[in-house]
Amino acid sequence: MIKIAVLGANGFIGARLVEMLTLNDWADVRPVVRSYSSLARSSRFDLESRVADAFDQQALESAFHGCEVVVHAVAGDVKTVLETITPEYRAAQRSGVRRGVYLSSASVHGQNPKPGTDERSALSDRQALPYNNAKVQAERNLLALRDQGDVEAVILRPGIVFGPRSTWITRFANDLRAGKAALLDHGQGICNSIYVDNLVHAVYLAATKPSADREAFLVGDREQVTWADLYRPVAEALGYDLAEIPEGVVSVERTAWFDRLEPIRASKPVQGFLSVFPHRLRLAAFLAYRTILQPQAVPSTPPEHPRHELSHEMSMLYSCQYKLPHEKAARILGYQPPVSFPEACRRTVAWLAFAGYPVQDESGRTPQ
Numbered sequence: 001m002i003k004i005a006v007l008g009a010n011g012f013i014g015a016r017l018v019e020m021l022t023l024n025d026w027a028d029v030r031p032v033v034r035s036y037s038s039l040a041r042s043s044r045f046d047l048e049s050r051v052a053d054a055f056d057q058q059a060l061e062s063a064f065h066g067c068e069v070v071v072h073a074v075a076g077d078v079k080t081v082l083e084t085i086t087p088e089y090r091a092a093q094r095s096g097v098r099r100g101v102y103l104s105s106a107s108v109h110g111q112n113p114k115p116g117t118d119e120r121s122a123l124s125d126r127q128a129l130p131y132n133n134a135k136v137q138a139e140r141n142l143l144a145l146r147d148q149g150d151v152e153a154v155i156l157r158p159g160i161v162f163g164p165r166s167t168w169i170t171r172f173a174n175d176l177r178a179g180k181a182a183l184l185d186h187g188q189g190i191c192n193s194i195y196v197d198n199l200v201h202a203v204y205l206a207a208t209k210p211s212a213d214r215e216a217f218l219v220g221d222r223e224q225v226t227w228a229d230l231y232r233p234v235a236e237a238l239g240y241d242l243a244e245i246p247e248g249v250v251s252v253e254r255t256a257w258f259d260r261l262e263p264i265r266a267s268k269p270v271q272g273f274l275s276v277f278p279h280r281l282r283l284a285a286f287l288a289y290r291t292i293l294q295p296q297a298v299p300s301t302p303p304e305h306p307r308h309e310l311s312h313e314m315s316m317l318y319s320c321q322y323k324l325p326h327e328k329a330a331r332i333l334g335y336q337p338p339v340s341f342p343e344a345c346r347r348t349v350a351w352l353a354f355a356g357y358p359v360q361d362e363s364g365r366t367p368q
Contacts (some may be wrong), residue, residue: 006260008074012039081134099152111316155216159192164351182248182308184318187228195344248310
């Protein structure tokens with residue numbers, strides 16, 4: 001049986017990967033997490049877990065020893081995305097790992113990709129959102145390391161990963177209950193969804209198919225899904241009518257500028273330069289910067305209804321009109337999503353009830 005180390009095994013995707021690989025007897029799994037407290041979810045299995053920081057090459061070498069495949073499922077900010085690729089690859093190289101599977105993101109193509117976009121489309125690291133650019137750069141760094149190393153590299157680009165414990169689901173449910181939920185065009189934009197179990201299936205194929213080295217694969221659900229399709233089962237389960245959710249508003253230009261400038265402001269050279277100024281002056285300058293560039297809503301008269309602001313990222317996602325293809329994954333990996341979208345929604349709503357949300361039964365009552 002193949003031995004797979006899962007780096008980031010405590011996250012939404014990583015934890016489900018550990019569960020499914022173990023429960024289906026697909027692999028001998030080694031969860032790798034940053035701290036002992038992060039082992040709680042995988043501790044119900046009799047697994048050989050390791051504690052190692054994703055930035056620490058030496059610790060990763062020990063954690064990966066004896067594994068054939070490493071799955072990089074670490075989630076985090078731009079710094080984490082960019083600075084964990086090299087230590088992970090070099091640790092895998094020194095540990096004798098045969099292949100690494102990197103969970104990138106369909107966001108390398110933007111949140112609102114042009115029709116016709118696929119894996120052959122050129123990638124840009126000058127997008128409005130720093131996270132997108134970081135993922136593009138991370139993919140490039142990984143392939144450059146592969147050119148100099150022996151560890152095979154396979155890249156997966158999932159879209160909106162949802163399911164039990166997904167923040168896409170819990171955030172929307174929480175916003176509904178707080179009266180903060182908003183959509184664009186009544187949720188008719190295309191959601192490039194992938195149910196988490198379908199992604200786990202793709203990861204297993206990427207780890208085992210021999211012809212996948214140096215390839216990137218878009219992966220998604222079989223069905224074309226709108227945001228209304230994704231959110232409606234959640235809304236109905238909680239007793240809300242999706243048609244009554246208000247339209248959101250967004251200050252695209254101001255948000256885009258803020259997103260572009262924020263990583264520059266946070267960079268080491270700029271922070272080093274700013275450090276020569278007194279703290280009070282730096283704080284005043286930052287507050288002025290944020291006030292000028294962040295989107296603000298200051299109507300001259302109070303609106304009749306509450307203003308529901310959408311981030312630049314969400315406005316682009318909600319505006320998408322193109323379903324990203326996964327024909328390449330089907331052709332090379334044999335990827336066929338095993339869980340249908342309706343079944344995925346059913347499981348997700350069932351988890352909401354399990355998690356304590358006031359899910360209603362078919363009669364419209366909340367079970368006690």
